[in-house]
Amino acid sequence: MPYADPESDDPQELVGVELPGSEAQTREMAAAFAEEFAQLGYTRAQILALYRRAEYAGAHRAWRLLGEDQIVRVVDESLAVWGRIRRVVIDAPACGAPDPPTWVRRRS
Amino acid sequence: MPTVRNWQLGREMSYPYDARFPSRQFAFVFNINRCIACQSCTMACKSTWTFNKGQEHMWWANVETKPYGGYPQWWDARILARLEEANPAGQVWGGAPADARFGPYGVFEGTTIFEAAATTLTPDSARVLGYLPADDEWNAPNIYEDNPVGKRGVRNQLDPTGEQLPEHKTWFFYLARICNHCSYPACLAACPRKAIYKRPEDGIVLLDQAECRGYRKCVEACPYKKSMYRGNTRTSEKCIACFPRVEGTDPETGGEPMETRCMAACIGQIRMQGLVQIAADGTWAEDRQNPLYYLVHVAKVALPLYPQFGTQPNGYYIPPRWVPRPYLRQMFGPGVDQAIDSYVNPSRELLAVLQLFRRSNRIIDRYEIQEGPKVYEGSLRGRKVELFNDTVIAFGRSGREIFRTTIEEPIHVRTNAHANSI
């Protein structure tokens, strides 16, 4: 991690790379993250935090390019579909053990 | 050189040994769309297998930021360039994608690393086209990743915009990698001491430390650079696929095969690992209810990493949907467009199978879907979406149920204006 200032004559120095990208790709990336995290059960505040915080480089880059309003719209659209359901996971009882009630085995 | 059948390339190819197929094959699917580069997988492996002296530079599991990152640095660009040199403008796919288990992506018309060795390398004994990375190229599991850190001298505070160096102003994605436990391993092909072997019961590729003399031929040959040299023992080492877990010897599972450390630790829930059945001809035996078989051969959303190298790798990836297609086609072959299309417009069954990722650390052998009523129909960014209250049940190798997932009643989200109304 670059704690010190960059040293341009160090061959191991990190370098940034610019490749052509388009707004359509940025939009698609933002939509992909919103949909995936909505499917994982994250809340609106949690997903928005991913975009707003600089540590999540991909999502944050999209937030800076598209702006808060567009990101909020993308997140809300995703939650309107994937946020309406909650998946629950129910473990099978352990082998040979008495069958505990479902609510004991349930995780969400 | 003997000839073997490579189903991913849809053709025969030369390989230094006759084909031998395991009864089951260690395989995995990673869903790149979900990876957040948290490196929990990387650290799970590190803290289990490579924390000793002399292993400091070793990351059997790593996650790198593509297109610019790599461990070792530029590994894929360098081997692609060598292949291009060996066969200028000839590294192309032809034929048509087929529905069969042999040649599902068409036919690779270019040259593999084994074939290129025969035409470009001297002495003749060199069996695989590769290169030996320099020591300093192994220095970080994700070199060129610009992790945001605080300004120098400012404690407990991150940089507000996240970057200190020139930023990567582009699309990117995180590529998680481990050894692919290839069906035609380049590491095995290159070892002059035959210290590397592929296990007949699960296809895991292991490197016998007692036989290894540290010639580093495997390090040079593996196109994925997943065999690594350890200076203080003067031997090479590689991912062992956490074989004690896969064998079911961990007391926690009572004999059931368990997924590896790097799989079980995955925060983004991108990973699923299994043991697929292999047919006599080396293709995957039809096993319709196995989740990996479904993802690779039925839904066709998961594709091998750089199949053109020719090792028939057993790691499969659901490609990131936002990345330019030419880049993805080079990395995953011609199946990319269909894979992304299926992933973005998922079938009812695909949605169900995606629910199986990371719900348990047991290896799922088979799944069943109990269909329930439709709970939602609508559209999202122009795509039709239907959601069903289907119950997905996962079974282990012993045939016993491991878990089931289902949908709780739909949640009706009230608008802000009526948040408290009944």
Ligand code: SF4
């Ligand atoms: S990925 Fe490399 S080290 Fe692993 S089996 Fe294939 S050739 Fe060998």
Ligand code: SF4
């Ligand atoms: S399978 Fe096991 S040994 Fe291999 S990379 Fe993952 S944790 Fe490491």
Ligand code: SF4
């Ligand atoms: S643990 Fe999973 S989400 Fe995190 S970096 Fe590894 S593969 Fe990606």
